[in-house]
Amino acid sequence: MICAYTEDRWEDVLAAVASVRAQSRPALETLLVVDHNQALLDRLGKEYKEAGDVRVLANAGPRGLSAGRNTGIAASRGEIVAFLDDDAVAERDWLRHFAEAYADPRVMAVGGRTEPVWASGRRPVWFPEEFDWVVGCTYRGLPRGRVRVRNVLGGNASFRRSAFDAAGGFATGIGRDGSKRPLGGEETELCIRLSRARPDAILLIDDRAVIHHRVPAARERFRYFRTRTYAEGLSKALVARSVGAQKGLESERRYTTRVLPAGVARGLRDALLARPGGAGRAGAIVAGALTAAGGYLVGSVRARRGGVTFSVVDVGGGVPRGGGRGGAGD
Numbered sequence: 001m002i003c004a005y006t007e008d009r010w011e012d013v014l015a016a017v018a019s020v021r022a023q024s025r026p027a028l029e030t031l032l033v034v035d036h037n038q039a040l041l042d043r044l045g046k047e048y049k050e051a052g053d054v055r056v057l058a059n060a061g062p063r064g065l066s067a068g069r070n071t072g073i074a075a076s077r078g079e080i081v082a083f084l085d086d087d088a089v090a091e092r093d094w095l096r097h098f099a100e101a102y103a104d105p106r107v108m109a110v111g112g113r114t115e116p117v118w119a120s121g122r123r124p125v126w127f128p129e130e131f132d133w134v135v136g137c138t139y140r141g142l143p144r145g146r147v148r149v150r151n152v153l154g155g156n157a158s159f160r161r162s163a164f165d166a167a168g169g170f171a172t173g174i175g176r177d178g179s180k181r182p183l184g185g186e187e188t189e190l191c192i193r194l195s196r197a198r199p200d201a202i203l204l205i206d207d208r209a210v211i212h213h214r215v216p217a218a219r220e221r222f223r224y225f226r227t228r229t230y231a232e233g234l235s236k237a238l239v240a241r242s243v244g245a246q247k248g249l250e251s252e253r254r255y256t257t258r259v260l261p262a263g264v265a266r267g268l269r270d271a272l273l274a275r276p277g278g279a280g281r282a283g284a285i286v287a288g289a290l291t292a293a294g295g296y297l298v299g300s301v302r303a304r305r306g307g308v309t310f311s312v313v314d315v316g317g318g319v320p321r322g323g324g325r326g327g328a329g330d
Contacts, residue, residue: 001076003059003068004086005035007043012087012214014047017054019089019211025096027053028078033068035059061313065154066170066186073164073315081164085136085155088114088213097209098158101146108163108194108201111152112209113138119217125277127220128285130263134228135215138207141259146206150251151191156211163201167194169315185235192239193312222284229288233295241303260285 002020004013013032020030030053034041041058048054057075061067073081082098084090094112101110114137116123123129129140136155143149152158170186195201218224236252263285270278 001031001033001069001072001081002084002086003033003035003065003072004040004044005037005068007037007040009087010043013044015089016084016086017048019091020084020095021053022092023090023095024092025099027082027095029076030054031072031075032056033059033072035065035068036063062172064172066172069154070169070172070313070315073161073169076161079161080158081161082158083154083156084211085213088155088211090156091210091212094209094211097206101204101206102160104202106200106202107160107204108166108198109152109157109159109191109203110209111149111157111203111205112211113205113207114153114156114211114213116215117212118215118220120220124220126222126280126284127225128263128267128281128288130259130285131225131229131288133232134225134288135219136213137215140263141255142205144207146204146208149203149205150195151188152203152205154187155213156209157187163194163198164315167197168312171312185232185239189239225284225288226291229291230295233292233297234299235295236292237296237299237303240300256289260289 002013002016017030017032020027032044032048032054034044034056036059041056044056048056055075057071059068060071060074069083080098080102082095097112098110101107116132116135116137118124132139133153136153138153167190169190171189191203195203219228264282267278267280267282267285271282272278
């Protein structure tokens with residue numbers, strides 16, 4: 001499934017679809033879900049009118065990525081539902097590696113590795129690998145190989161269809177909607193909810209399932225870095241509001257106490273050795289951690305005051321399962 005929202009990514013969307021259609025393990029179908037953009041919906045409908053393996057759908061819920069994904073899940077016909085960002089391309093064996101993991105019936109979700117494709121042609125020297133999640137990519141600190149995880153990352157992920165039957169769909173009110181801050185966290189909330197609904201569930205990352213994600217020039221700048229890390233703090237506050245701080249921040253505690261300090265030490269070492277960008281990377285890690293913490297504190301205050309409403313729907317019938325009130329948004 002590919003969710004799209006803007007004609008500005010027209011060529012990217014076509015490339016994403018082409019990469020799915022070229023898989024070594026063919027997909028049953030490719031679902032293109034368009035988020036409240038009639039012009040894009042019509043244009044994609046015409047583009048794939050003769051393609052029997054591609055279906056173009058309109059987001060049937062409120063504006064936003066979560067509702068778009070829920071629309072696609074409800075319309076899907078396969079046992080496994082895979083998600084690909086609209087500005088990414090998958091390597092040829094992407095779906096094959098996902099499918100292999102589902103030989104174990106306990107596996108409910110499998111994610112992959114997302115590599116950045118920088119608009120400038122190379123990583124900015126100040127940009128730390130520990131913060132590649134800022135641009136939607138796999139970051140330094142995630143385990144390697146095929147390993148169990150708390151949650152998969154939504155732009156390169158797959159779920160067993162029965163996972164949504166057990167836990168419901170993606171929560172609306174969490175994540176991006178095309179007009180607010182670059183929020184996230186919806187896949188984390190879903191995965192924690194799934195593990196609670198199915199305590200025997202296994203969630204994996206297989207880093208052989210690779211996609212390449214385009215990073216536009218605007219996202220290579222420190223201004224976006226700062227905005228995105230702050231938004232992540234807001235998002236984590238809402239996730240913690242939904243599933244509790246213990247589970248909602250479980251992985252983040254290790255990240256902030258082990259991964260980030262090691263990254264700062266590497267940056268300072270590189271600076272002492274006169275390697276380009278060492279001091280900048282160390283400074284960016286500190287700034288990113290502080291900005292995310294500030295966002296979390298602001299979001300937590302809003303949550304206590306009853307900020308943003310979020311809900312979980314039954315993706316089969318679109319019936320709300322219930323939700324709560326959080327505070328991660330403006």
